[in-house]
Amino acid sequence: MSPHTSASLKALLNKRGFRLTPQRQTILYVFQTLPQGNHLSAEDLHQILRRQGERISLSTVYRTLHLMAYMGILRELELAEGHKHYELNSPYTEHHHHLVCVQCNQTIEFKSDLIDRIGTRQAEAEGYHLLDCQLTIYGICPEAMQRGWSRTLPEGWRCSQSQQRLQRSDRDSDSDMASRG
Ligand SMILES: [Zn+2]
Numbered sequence: 155m156s157p158h159t160s161a162s163l164k165a166l167l168n169k170r171g172f173r174l175t176p177q178r179q180t181i182l183y184v185f186q187t188l189p190q191g192n193h194l195s196a197e198d199l200h201q202i203l204r205r206q207g208e209r210i211s212l213s214t215v216y217r218t219l220h221l222m223a224y225m226g227i228l229r230e231l232e233l234a235e236g237h238k239h240y241e242l243n244s245p246y247t248e249h250h251h252h253l254v255c256v257q258c259n260q261t262i263e264f265k266s267d268l269i270d271r272i273g274t275r276q277a278e279a280e281g282y283h284l285l286d287c288q289l290t291i292y293g294i295c296p297e298a299m300q301r302g303w304s305r306t307l308p309e310g311w312r313c314s315q316s317q318q319r320l321q322r323s324d325r326d327s328d329s330d331m332a333s334r335g
């Protein structure tokens with residue numbers, strides 16, 4: 155799914171004067187192996203790296219994510235209020251938008267020529283060079299409504315449940331490996 159291999163990325167970064175350090179490579183690998191539709195905040199990524207035994211501080215994770223977004227490797231998303239999420243970047247024509255459930259943080263990715271055209275038209279009308287166009291739609295998913303969860307925006311919503319979901323999926327893959335091994 156990733157538009158870059160480590161080698162092609164390395165070449166690209168070197169050309170721009172950046173280095174793909176082992177730490178950045180590790181972070182890139184986390185994003186490359188992320189199931190589709192998953193997006194990580196700095197806190198999510200920090201937790202994953204720590205579980206993998208990496209010794210890295212949260213502030214280094216923040217800095218590295220910013221840098222990798224600046225390099226064009228990662229795409230910065232405003233999915234939740236208060237903090238940013240990241241995913242692998244891809245060419246503009248491959249860009250997608252997000253539908254987010256504010257109760258369980260389930261995120262659905264979708265593409266839309268219509269939205270892309272509006273973005274292009276708007277940027278061109280103002281003489282801008284277009285870099286990215288993201289639409290995020292917030293709602294309550296069918297499962298959450300079925301469970302009778304509130305249909306209003308949770309107070310102080312910070313997308314903290316995405317961490318619990320990550321922990322759950324991590325535990326699942328652990329038990330997977332145990333049963334296979
Ligand atoms: Zn996405």
Ligand SMILES: [Zn+2]
Nearest residue numbers: 255258295298
């Ligand atoms: Zn939901």
